[in-house]
Amino acid sequence: MTTDAYFAEFAASLRAARVPEEQIAATVEDLRAHLAETGTAPEEEFGPAAAFAAQLGGLAPEPGEPDERAESWTWTADFFNDRRMLAVHGDQGWEVESLDAIGRFVCRRTPGSALRWEYRREVIAGRRRGRVFDELTPEGWELCGEWLVYGYFKRPRAATAGPAGTVGAPPATPQRWLFLSRRGKAVLAVWGALVGGALAAFFVGVLGTGGLAITVALASMVSAAWTSRLETATGRARQKADHG
Incomplete structure (x- = not known):
């Protein structure tokens, strides 16, 4: 079976299952691009066209008509x-x-x-x-x-x-x-400790409403800064590993 014949059968199977035309076109385009990269025949790569179409979502709902089983x-x-x-x-x-x-x-x-x-x-x-x-x-x-x-x-x-x-x-x-990751839990714990201390100070009268708001804001800034630093370090380590 030629590539064109394969995708004609594939598209017809999806069309019979009421898959939208734009979805069919996009799927066929993606699959053709994949075959161009691998150099393999479609039936060898994906199996029989009709069976593959069924696996790829022949039951997909039309736009605006959500599937009740979803x-x-x-x-x-x-x-x-x-x-x-x-x-x-x-x-x-x-x-x-x-x-x-x-x-x-x-x-x-x-x-x-x-x-x-x-x-x-x-x-x-x-x-x-x-x-x-x-x-x-x-x-x-x-x-x-x-x-x-x-x-x-x-x-x-x-x-x-x-x-x-x-x-x-x-x-x-x-x-x-x-x-949450372990690092995420650590950031949350720091934020919770700072805010908890501010709330305790507020209720015993050490901090006023303005002081409480400032402390919560600072706690959020500290947590965000720490998160950013850890995230940056993680990203650099991953990048180094990918190019290492």
Whole structure:
């Protein structure tokens, strides 16, 4: 079977399952790009076209028509732990749809047609934003949320992993919603100690309302500065390891 014939059958299978045309076109484009890089035949790389189409979400809902079977879950993590947890949860089929007003990841997953997702976090402040989008968009990365100076990007693993990019038997929705690293817990403990001391001083009359507000603000600044320093050190260590 030629490549064109393979993708014609693949697209027809997705179309029969009522997958939107724009989603079909984007998926075919991503898969063709993957084959161009690997130099392999589509049937060898992905398996039979119809079966592969079924694995990739033939049950995906049309825009504006949410699937009633879809699971929803919202969670958060600190800056030292977010990328690791995104990798863990993406491998379980959780797709980040957005970040809410307090920086939590709002996710969904459809049983029976869940894809594995991969994520990355990039600084997109200022003029760097355009450069990041120019680099990542051709590789299939899509912005799924922003928080402070960071942008979070996602793409389905099926575009690079083939059939291995789907989730056979996804685990149950986690009961937890907060995932803190040891460093994150340390920062939170420092903030809690400073604020707790300020509250105690306020209630015994040592601090007034203004003093309490200033102390809480300073505690937040100290915690943020420490977080930034630790995050920078972690990033440099990771960069050194990647190029080491």
